[in-house]
Amino acid sequence: MSQAKVILVVLLMIGGFAVAIHLFTATIAPPEGESVQEGFNMSRPRAPTEARKMLNPFPRSEEIVKKGEVLYHTKGSCNVCHGEKGKGDGGGGAMLSPPPRDFTDPGFQMLRTDGELFWSTKFGISGTGMFSYSPRMITEEETWMVIHYIRSLNAQATATPEGDA
Ligand code: HEC
Numbered sequence: 804m805s806q807a808k809v810i811l812v813v814l815l816m817i818g819g820f821a822v823a824i825h826l827f828t829a830t831i832a833p834p835e836g837e838s839v840q841e842g843f844n845m846s847r848p849r850a851p852t853e854a855r856k857m858l859n860p861f862p863r864s865e866e867i868v869k870k871g872e873v874l875y876h877t878k879g880s881c882n883v884c885h886g887e888k889g890k891g892d893g894g895g896g897a898m899l900s901p902p903p904r905d906f907t908d909p910g911f912q913m914l915r916t917d918g919e920l921f922w923s924t925k926f927g928i929s930g931t932g933m934f935s936y937s938p939r940m941i942t943e944e945e946t947w948m949v950i951h952y953i954r955s956l957n958a959q960a961t962a963t964p965e966g967d968a
Pocket residue numbers: 843849850875879880881882883884885895896899901902903904915919920921923924928931932933934936940941949
């Protein structure tokens with residue numbers, strides 16, 4: 804390879820690296836006007852207030868939880884980041900900041916209603932590695948099933964719209 808070509812390749816590599824760094828930091832930046840810590844604090848809602856009121860159209864049953872569990876691990880690929888048992892420890896999420904939510908955390912279960920989980924799965928959470936997964940990966944109906952599975956991971960603590968009154 805001539806010297807000019809070597810220089811060109813090196814420059815391209817540096818350029819590519821700079822672009823990659825930019826894309827990566829752009830994804831992990833917290834919402835505008837917030838410090839990193841405030842932005843990622845779990846007590847900050849991830850969905851608008853009206854999403855809180857949406858109700859899961861499926862009554863909870865063992866069958867639906869089972870269907871949700873299968874979708875979580877197959878079609879939805881939620882396990883890749885949220886982990887096999889929902890602990891937020893999936894290999895795909897290891898480098899993400901903020902990290903994928905730990906669905907077994909009672910604090911999380913107490914803060915969020917089903918509607919908020921639905922919203923985040925449908926629209927994603929901007930500025931984080933949580934992208935929009937419905938209807939791209941799973942249908943809206945399937946999303947509600949996955950939410951029943953997520954709830955089953957810590958059934959004692961669950962926020963409901965009724966609890967807001
Ligand atoms: C590429 C990794 C990745 C995948 C795959 C992924 N998530 Fe997430 N998810 C995240 C991250 C990161 C967060 C934390 C975002 C935050 O703190 O705002 C998150 C947060 C969430 C939340 C919590 C929002 C809240 O209210 O706190 C829900 C619900 C959720 N994901 C559902 C799902 C479902 C359902 C799937 C599968 C269809 C899925 N995620 C797949 C990365 C992922």
